[in-house]
Amino acid sequence: MTAIEDDRAARPPRIALHRNPRVRSVFLQALFVLLLFWFAWELVANARSNLATKGVISGFGFLDHSAGFDVSQALIPYSPTDSYRRLYLVGLLNTLLVAGLGIILATVLGFVIGIARLSGNWLVARMAGAYVELIRNLPLLFQLLFWYLAVLGTLPATRESISVFGAIFVNNRGVVLPRPILGDGANSVGLALLIALFAVWALWRWARRRQMVTGKNLKIFWPGLLLMGLPLVALAATGFPIGFELPELRGFNFVGGWRVIPEFAALLIGLVVYTAAFIAETVRGGILAVSRSQSDAAYALGMTRRRTLRLIVIPQALRVIIPPLASHYLNLTKNSSLAVGIGYPDLFAVFAGTALNQTGAQAIEIIAITMATYLALSLVTSALMNFYNARLRLVER
Amino acid sequence: MSDIATTVFVRPKLLQPLPPPDRLRKRWHIMGNWKDFLLTVLSLYLIWILVWPAFKFLFIDAVWTGSSRSDCLAETVGLPVGACWPFITAKFSQFVYGFYPESERWRADLTFVLGAVLLLPLLIPRAPYKITNAVLFFGVFPVVGYFLLVGGAFGLPYVETRSWGGLLVTLVVAVTGIAASLPLGILLALARRSELPVLRIGAVIFIEFWRGVPLVAVLFFATFILPLFLPPAWEIDGMLRVLVGVSVFAAAYMAEVIRGGLQAVPRAQYEGAMALGLGYWRSTGLVVLPQALRVSIPGIVNIFIGLFKDTTLVLTVAIFDLLGQLRAAFADPNWSSPSTLFTGFAFAGAIYFLFCFGMSRYSLFLEQRLRQDRDR
Numbered sequence: 001m002t003a004i005e006d007d008r009a010a011r012p013p014r015i016a017l018h019r020n021p022r023v024r025s026v027f028l029q030a031l032f033v034l035l036l037f038w039f040a041w042e043l044v045a046n047a048r049s050n051l052a053t054k055g056v057i058s059g060f061g062f063l064d065h066s067a068g069f070d071v072s073q074a075l076i077p078y079s080p081t082d083s084y085r086r087l088y089l090v091g092l093l094n095t096l097l098v099a100g101l102g103i104i105l106a107t108v109l110g111f112v113i114g115i116a117r118l119s120g121n122w123l124v125a126r127m128a129g130a131y132v133e134l135i136r137n138l139p140l141l142f143q144l145l146f147w148y149l150a151v152l153g154t155l156p157a158t159r160e161s162i163s164v165f166g167a168i169f170v171n172n173r174g175v176v177l178p179r180p181i182l183g184d185g186a187n188s189v190g191l192a193l194l195i196a197l198f199a200v201w202a203l204w205r206w207a208r209r210r211q212m213v214t215g216k217n218l219k220i221f222w223p224g225l226l227l228m229g230l231p232l233v234a235l236a237a238t239g240f241p242i243g244f245e246l247p248e249l250r251g252f253n254f255v256g257g258w259r260v261i262p263e264f265a266a267l268l269i270g271l272v273v274y275t276a277a278f279i280a281e282t283v284r285g286g287i288l289a290v291s292r293s294q295s296d297a298a299y300a301l302g303m304t305r306r307r308t309l310r311l312i313v314i315p316q317a318l319r320v321i322i323p324p325l326a327s328h329y330l331n332l333t334k335n336s337s338l339a340v341g342i343g344y345p346d347l348f349a350v351f352a353g354t355a356l357n358q359t360g361a362q363a364i365e366i367i368a369i370t371m372a373t374y375l376a377l378s379l380v381t382s383a384l385m386n387f388y389n390a391r392l393r394l395v396e397r
Numbered sequence: 398m399s400d401i402a403t404t405v406f407v408r409p410k411l412l413q414p415l416p417p418p419d420r421l422r423k424r425w426h427i428m429g430n431w432k433d434f435l436l437t438v439l440s441l442y443l444i445w446i447l448v449w450p451a452f453k454f455l456f457i458d459a460v461w462t463g464s465s466r467s468d469c470l471a472e473t474v475g476l477p478v479g480a481c482w483p484f485i486t487a488k489f490s491q492f493v494y495g496f497y498p499e500s501e502r503w504r505a506d507l508t509f510v511l512g513a514v515l516l517l518p519l520l521i522p523r524a525p526y527k528i529t530n531a532v533l534f535f536g537v538f539p540v541v542g543y544f545l546l547v548g549g550a551f552g553l554p555y556v557e558t559r560s561w562g563g564l565l566v567t568l569v570v571a572v573t574g575i576a577a578s579l580p581l582g583i584l585l586a587l588a589r590r591s592e593l594p595v596l597r598i599g600a601v602i603f604i605e606f607w608r609g610v611p612l613v614a615v616l617f618f619a620t621f622i623l624p625l626f627l628p629p630a631w632e633i634d635g636m637l638r639v640l641v642g643v644s645v646f647a648a649a650y651m652a653e654v655i656r657g658g659l660q661a662v663p664r665a666q667y668e669g670a671m672a673l674g675l676g677y678w679r680s681t682g683l684v685v686l687p688q689a690l691r692v693s694i695p696g697i698v699n700i701f702i703g704l705f706k707d708t709t710l711v712l713t714v715a716i717f718d719l720l721g722q723l724r725a726a727f728a729d730p731n732w733s734s735p736s737t738l739f740t741g742f743a744f745a746g747a748i749y750f751l752f753c754f755g756m757s758r759y760s761l762f763l764e765q766r767l768r769q770d771r772d773r
Contacts, residue, residue: 029595036599043626050625120426121433123440137753138746139706142720146746149727150738302408334611340713352617363621371610371618378609 047364056361063088069354071345073261084355091347092373098264098346099333099377102271106332107325109272110279117284128280135277141341143274148266148342158252167246175260176247185238192234200224263344267336275332279325286321287313326385330378337374347373454479454736455743469734480740481732488726492745495562495717501554504545505565511545512538512572520759522766535576542569558636564748566636566718570643570708575701577644582651583690587681589656600652607649612710615642620714639711643704650700658693659685692767698760702753719745 017023051058067087070080075093078086116128135143153172156162161171169176207218235242247257290313298308337348352370356363426433458479460469467473469481485492494502515534518524546569549555561569588600607615619642624633633641662685670680712721723745727738 025593029593032593032595032599046628047626050629053629119436121436121440122426124436127440127443133754134750137702137750137757139709139720139749141709141712142742142746142749145720145724146742150742154735154738337611337613338710338713340613341710348611348613352614356617356621364625367614367618367622371614374611374614375606375609 051361054361058362058364060365062359062362062365065359067355067358069358071350072343073264073345084351084359087355088347088351088369091345091350094345094350095333095336095339095347098267098271098339098344099336102268102275102332102336103329105268105272106275106279106328109276110328111283113276114280114283114287117280118287132277132280135274136281140270140274140335141338144266144270144338144342147270148262152262152266158254159249161249161254167244169247169249169254169257172262173259174262175265176254177258177260178244178246179256179258181243181245183241183243185241188238189231189234189241193231196227196230199227199230203227261344263339263342266342267339267344267346271332271335274335275328278328278331282321282324282328283317286317286319289320290316322385322389326382326389329385330381333377333381334374454739456480466730466732466734466737469732469736471735478734478736480743481734481736482740484726484732484734484737484740485744487732488722488729491726492563492719492722494565495722496560497562497565498556498560501548501556504548504553504556508542508545509568511541512568522763535579539573539576542572558634561636562717563722564719566711566716566721567705567708569636570640570711570718571701571705573640574643574647574704574708575697577640578647578651578700579697581644581648582655583686585648585652586655586659589652590659604649604652607646608653612643612646612707613713615646616710616714618642619645635714635716639714639716643708643711647700647704650703651697654693654696654700655689657696658689658691661692662688695760695764695767698756698763702756702760705752705756706749719748 063085064083066081067084068080071078071087071090073094074090075097076086076090078090113128113131116124117132119125119128155170155172158171158173161169161176163169167178203220203224207220211217245256247254247259249255294312294316295308298312299305303311336346339346340349340353343349348370352366356366359366428434428437456479458477459482460474460478460480461482463469463481463483464487465483466481468483469478471478490499490502494505497505512534515530515538519527519530519534524530544550544553546561546565547556547558585600585604588596589604591597591600616639619638620635623638623641627633666684666688667680670684673680675683708718709720711718712724717725723741726732727741
């Protein structure tokens, strides 16, 4: 009797094939892949027949055709006879310009407002809070249109430009800035600046390492400042090769100087103001996340307020701040595509906007290139940020 | 000893104890020292140049009645003119309904009311019948709303979506986006946490792709490319294309929020469900998902806020939501006056702000409630 029971227990339990987890998993995944392929096949077949009835020739050959329209802001030489490839580059550079500048300015403004929100001064904290709540709860495109139409659009006309020290002129057609002119020897000044920056950085690292080993804190501020005098010396030695070309009103327009188009100004202001509100919240959260006992302990050790902030609070807050900061940067870059709403010639507006309308037939290729570009930008930014994040964590532990 | 004394961080002398804090008086730190004083003066100056003129413009100098632009011109009024409110009165129905035919507007109103009646008890945590309510709002309401707004059945005349506009479009896009992205997001989040590698990789690629591209690109994709991939017989309408784009985009973000919620469910819950003999679908549906969704509600509300703000982007594919109607109204020569622009922005801004601010406060309230529940 017992023998039979033992025998039964020793045998592996019989499971129907459709209940075997491994069989089920393989079957389900195969089914999923098949469905996906069928779906993709259908889509491609549809696209083919649709394009054939429209008589469209697919492919990226159109990139070499002449674009045939001008762009209001180009960082590299561009004319309407240039190819779509060139146009793409112009747009991409414009996007990178506004995103890069926007990231820097938004970080500065965001940190200032985030810290202001934590200020002991009741009024300052309240005002920073009001800024954050107001800006975060209004759509970005709304804000961009507001800056573009209502603020920049209602500025005085060119002839009645607002002048700032006679060097910068603001009017409803943009902002005109003085343009630096580089003469002979400007290169050596630039080189001196680079050398000085590198030297200061090396000095800082050396002092830090020494402090780690010996515990002695070296004052490097004055030697550092002295080193930064190097480019000034170079400037004097080469006879001040950097000058400025001031804009001048002639007739109805300004001659000389740099003209910043209002679309750029509106997009930059809008992106910076909007993203700064989010960064401010991140900064505030990060600083609040550092437990109070950390700064209390630092005070108990006799550290000053400034030193506590610099050595205890900020390093720990940064660990909390940086990951969401990366996603704010990504959002800013992606949001720069709203340029299409106000007509700044960024990648999206010139390529997916105007070029798409012009070529008409090449919609798939153009949208694919545009989306791939933004995707690549996103992936690169997040990879860089992850790298930085990992470094910061390693230093901490 | 001397070695310690030269180290930077150690104070050689004991501090005198501070007087006990004065807890009765609230400290505002407005005038304490010269730094606070300077900051206060700066803030007051900012208020003086920003807030006061805005207030003066919106209320004190405002024109409240009138019938055309001439009523809002400084020459006719003889005073400095602020906000031109008659402009808003004249364009109000356009801001709310777009060009929805006037005789059929009761249908839009009815949809608004129906939505509000179903949404309100859903938002109150204490109201009963949550599941029925959610099914009604996310499942039944979109269908009813579709037939009400589009018509062409049950004796209602057909209204083409091209004539829709204003706040109606804003709300339709946002609500459809959230209603469609919720089930899609749940499926994606489950797939991303699945044990089947093919499903997992598929979900990761799908989610990261849509999260990596800007919504404008998604809208262009939906408007210009999507029809090319569908059989020519399916002529899908512009609004539907946008809704598909928005839903897919929102689903990717929704999936991440729900994944966070799923991660917050302790492993013991899965194991307990398995020990009770529940299969995958039943343990997910009856044990894990209800807890995960509860935790993700604040995140879902935040997505909704984002979506509500993002609906303005439909403007770029020639669908005129509230912001689009505002822009169109600016172009009306009958109402072009120096103050029209600011008036319009103030009005639309107030609407957007009320919706978004209300929702963000609600999401904060929910987060607090969740925290209380967890701490108990």
